Amino acid sequence: MFNIDNAVSEWRKQMLAAGVKNASVLNELSEHLRSDVEQQMRSGVDAEFAFSRAVERIGAASQVREEFSKVRPRTGAGFESWFSVGLVMLLIATVLGCELVFSALRMSFLQQASAFAALTLIFVVACGWRYAMPYFPVVEASKRPWAIVSFYAITFVLIWLAASVVPNVVANLIEQAPTSAANNSILWLIWGGVLMALCVCSGLALLMDREARQHWGMHAGGKFKQTEHHV
Amino acid sequence: MYSAAMLAKELVAASTEPLILSLLARGESYGYALIQDVKRLSGDKIEWTDGMLYPVLHRMEQNGWIKARWDEPETGRKRKYYSLKKDGQKALKQKQEQWSMVASVLGSLWTDDALTPGKA
Structure with a gap:
């Protein structure tokens, strides 16, 4: 007897093994699989067949990993504000340091x-x-x-x-x-x-x-x- | 990356972001619904490879065009909803102008007169 939970869990293991390790991505894709299966079943398609078709539509794990690897993370707003603080402190230190050197050189x-x-x-x-x-x-x-x-x-x-x-x-x-x-x-x-x-x-x-x-x-x-x- | 019944894959790929932005301009939505909407609106002529939509959505999120939130609707399963941000509205406006310009140029070139051999 086909069990959608087991099938999704097995599919997640395959994705993990292929290198798709982000839990949020896996959750989103799992939800997509379930929605697709539900939609197909409403049209009278058998659950097991609907699942294999949904998996096929998602694409091969290696292909999915490849596409997600192109999404490069951007530094967040937190990092940007700390970077700005660091930059201002560096500027102040530079000005003070230079002033000391310039004074020493008269x-x-x-x-x-x-x-x-x-x-x-x-x-x-x-x-x-x-x-x-x-x-x-x-x-x-x-x-x-x-x-x-x-x-x-x-x-x-x-x-x-x-x-x-x-x-x-x-x-x-x-x-x-x-x-x-x-x-x-x-x-x-x-x-x-x-x-x-x-x-x-x-x-x-x-x-x-x-x-x-x-x-x-x-x-x-x-x-x-x-x-x-x-x- | 994409499959299309009628349209060239390059055209489908180029239109992905404007389509997503336009759909999200109507209100927040999630991956599966976006795919179904595009399929329905194009009369099954545009068909995205399901798994490939998500990297595009994530890239648009990284670009600051859209934002995402997890919600639990009546199905009882958590679902990731996407909505348009201010920068996304600006990007949509820009893409509207660009696509309209292309459509207008092609439209003026594809008049009956221009397509008749010997007339230009």
């Missing part, structure tokens, strides 16, 4: 302002690059390695040039007096960091395809064209 007020401006820019780039995503083209997968290598080669040269010039120019402009070599080095490093942040974030943006961008809640890209454009 940097002038204007030198410190220049350094903090650079640090702010790094922070803005690191937090805000995701919003610039519409302006980054979606690079075709086959061309992506070349695009990344070319991009980094060009930006490396730009960084080297800019980081050699910008801090000295900035320091000299705002001070209108020669600054010490140590302070210049610090400013060189920090302003170089701005360009480095720009370079890293742009590279990351180019590495991401449409799916990856959507997964992380970003714009899918291609603001200026309706269709996907390639580099």
